Amino acid sequence: MHIYFANGLFSQADFRFNAKLAAAIRATYPQLTIYLPQENAAINDKQAYADSKMIAHADTEEVLKSDLMIAVLDGPVIDAGVASEIGVAYAKEIPILGLYTDSRQQGADNQQKLTALQTIAENQFHYLNLYTTGLIKLNGAIYSNETDLIKAIATYQ
Template identity: 40%
Template structure:
């Protein structure tokens, strides 16, 4: 039996809309047979926990999640990529883990889709959830 691939889902998690979108993506990926590490839940990264725990605890749980993942899916929406997401992309790149970007935002920079360093660190870029799921088939 094949081992299920584990995805680390990187993305902003500071608004209700971002939190809900992350959960939607997690559920889509789970339904496709992947395991998913969702930092906002699996690293207990939320306002209440930030008040109860120190930042180092959340950081360590996220690094552990990245280390134990096979693939990173990174939400790249916004005028600029979320700084935490950019760090997670760089860390995954350094660990030679494939990073798949998801950018549903139609805005782009004059010289690329996202920041050059982020764009060069990803192995594929999907423009919507359906394209992401099709891309993920290559990584089963």
């Protein structure tokens, strides 16, 4: 089984998180292959040069040969590249497992937080684009922690 791992890869934090989560998945499922774009030096060595067509071609090819996509949804907004990759996977009916760990999703039963929604600029919750999350939910699921995400991979083997 081939997995495409979609997340931003431009900050040290993202780069390290991606490597850590991919290593945990590889340790749990050593028989799987995971394409982690940051490991593709041909297009993601930022000291070198790769134009937009090279990047689009290389990553799209990997999405299309995948049996499953893992998409990290954390950040101020879903990374633009990740959203594009989700669209390609959805169009090709490749199952997608989203990971959304933002702590602002907590407290949905807190009445003060719910009441604050009625006050301008007091939203206590984080927003994710509903179209993009809908594509994931139509062909997969979204998890709030790494443990549940890693367990879910087994159902797609």
